Amino acid sequence: MAKERYIGIMSGTSLDGVDVVLCEIDASECTLVSALEYPIPLELKSDILTMIESKSTLETLGELDHRLGLLFTQAVGALLIRENIDASSIKAIGSHGQTLWHAPTGEYPFSMQLGDPNILTARTGIPVVADFRRKDVALGGQGAPFAPAFHEFIFNNIKNSIAIVNIGGMANITVLGDKLIGYDTGCGNALLDLWIAEHQAAAYDKDGAWAKTGRVDYGLLDRMMSDNYFEASYPKSTGREKFNKAWLQGHLAGATHNPEDVQRTLLEFTALSISNEVLRFNRDMVILCGGGAKNNFLVERIKALIPNIEVTLATNADEMEAMTFAWLAYKRVHHEKVNLKDVTGASDNAVLGGIYA
Structure with missing residues (x-):
């Protein structure tokens, strides 16, 4: 089977930038083709930290979800333009989203990542796989690490x-x-x-x-x-x-x-x-x-x-997390379960993420 091209996006808890990678993936290999680190505007970073550290409103939450969706779209666009990549050659984008809160052991366990994937797919024309963690949490797992x-x-x-x-x-x-x-x-x-x-x-x-x-x-x-x-x-x-x-x-x-x-x-x-x-x-x-x-x-x-x-x-040490989510998108597109139950404590391995086409 020929390798397929996937983009992975990772914005981690360090908030030091959005990592975007292009990978070629098949059943046995994930090869990094190109990578880009896209800056997070200082105002947006400040607003993310403020929301994490203090109370907020539903309006602010919704706006932040939209702003992050736009940021991820801009980051992908920058990579496509720099490398002269045809968007139609990309099978899917794997977007982790920005974690705002992770509480897998409470009375009502959840893990919240923002960055509306609908905006990302609407503006790039590329299918997006997102919301990876909540299925694992629903199965009793920690939802992390992946x-x-x-x-x-x-x-x-x-x-x-x-x-x-x-x-x-x-x-x-x-x-x-x-x-x-x-x-x-x-x-x-x-x-x-x-x-x-x-x-x-x-x-x-x-x-x-x-x-x-x-x-x-x-x-x-x-x-x-x-x-x-x-x-x-x-x-x-x-x-x-x-x-x-x-x-x-x-x-x-x-x-x-x-x-x-x-x-x-x-x-x-x-x-x-x-x-x-x-x-x-x-x-x-x-x-x-x-x-x-x-x-x-x-x-x-x-x-x-x-x-x-x-x-x-590691080789590609900086890009490893973004590559993870390109690979997870590959697994989701091919309806393959991810071997995580022994890591997270979930009751079973599962097909993770939702596809936004």
């Missing part, structure tokens, strides 16, 4: 005993073996980005340069690491509804902290929460991907905390 199923697909030819760690706004681990294991390890870049934005007016701490100027506050680190999320068994998942500004302020209360020391401690918090989970499994190698894999100081600290395990960076 990357482990894709990791299993693309790394199935590696013989080493490996784990894959994706560091986005949150971080997740995939452990390959007879049974697929995957779950969120905790915070990735989200608190690091939040803190430097407040104190340095920067979107992120490039290579951990600001964090390097500070010292680890071990009292603060111990308080953060004592959160009950780290004691919970998997399957489990998390997001900004947990690790957010209010959570951090709660741990900072009652003492004065140098801003650079907090940044350094937050970086150690991410490195330690990841390495602790890696050490639960007997792995020879860890492959890092996601935006956090570009933070050299963070990678350095992860390596130092797991000195007997080889740490390497």
Whole structure:
């Protein structure tokens, strides 16, 4: 069967941009053809964070859904124009949407992603697959993480005993073996980005340069690491509804902290929460991907905390999450179930996502 072309869109909890990829996919391979990172306007990013951190109205919610739909349309259009791609050559777009709230364990479990797929298909003329997570939640699953199923697909030819760690706004681990294991390890870049934005007016701490100027506050680190999320068994998942500004302020209360020391401690918090989970499994190698894999100081600290395990960076590390949703669109178009029940705790594997034609 000939390879089909799919576009994947990912706007993660880090809010550092919209990743758009073009992939050629068949039953055995997902090949990255081209990729683009499209900026999120500062006003839109601010409005997303405001909605997550405080109460909002139905009107604001609906408008944000529309604005994100337009943003994703612009991002896809930019890739099509830059690469001179005929839209009719694309089988479908897999759009994750922007997560606003993720609550899979409440009385009424749900996971909410915004970015109206109707706008995306109406303006591009390409079928869109979206709303991937809610079927898994309906089957009793966490609805996250989804990357482990894709990791299993693309790394199935590696013989080493490996784990894959994706560091986005949150971080997740995939452990390959007879049974697929995957779950969120905790915070990735989200608190690091939040803190430097407040104190340095920067979107992120490039290579951990600001964090390097500070010292680890071990009292603060111990308080953060004592959160009950780290004691919970998997399957489990998390997001900004947990690790957010209010959570951090709660741990900072009652003492004065140098801003650079907090940044350094937050970086150690991410490195330690990841390495602790890696050490639960007997792995020879860890492959890092996601935006956090570009933070050299963070990678350095992860390596130092797991000195007997080889740490390497994935090919296409930045594009891995967007590729996941191109592949999930392929699976949906072909009515194929996704191997996630052991990861999320769902009662069964399922065909995920809705098609907007």
